[in-house]
Amino acid sequence: MTSSNIKLIKIGEKYIHHFTINENLYLKFLNMSNDNNPMHLSDIFAQSHGFDSKIVHGNILSIFLSYLIGVILPIKNIVIISQKILFKNPIYVDDQISLNAKIIAIHKSVNVFELKFSFDKEHNICIGNGSIQLKVV
DSSP: OOGGGGGGOOTTOEEEEEEEOOHHHHHHHHHHHOOOOHHHHOHHHHHTTTOSSOOOOGGGHHHHHHHIIIIISSOOSEEEEEEEEEEOSOOOTTOEEEEEEEEEEEEGGGTEEEEEEEEEEGGGEEEEEEEEEEEEO
8 A cells, every 4th residue: 555545535534433341341451551540440439539430541542543543444554643632521331432533634745634533422422532643654
């Protein structure tokens, strides 16, 4: 594949994928990150700070963005230039989430394109949104 593959990308294209934050995924991310903040480990601690139960690490969303980039997008010779995530609401174990992404800009002269994305859970509650700039190499 060459950088001319940017022609495969069109402004307005949408990508949607669904994920489940199950206990196994939560534990794998916890073990990989070594982030043992009690907010992620203790229902009692998290509840004492206004949450329903322990909260899943917000950066778990980056795993799903990686899946979008590496698996769902139609071209594979791309790298991340920048990524921004704004966290809006907590994620809990057993949440069902949807990733909705849309190509909003293409800069053919430098082989870069940009996506806006949002992660939503039941009742269209936004848990995070942001943007990614990708370069076709």
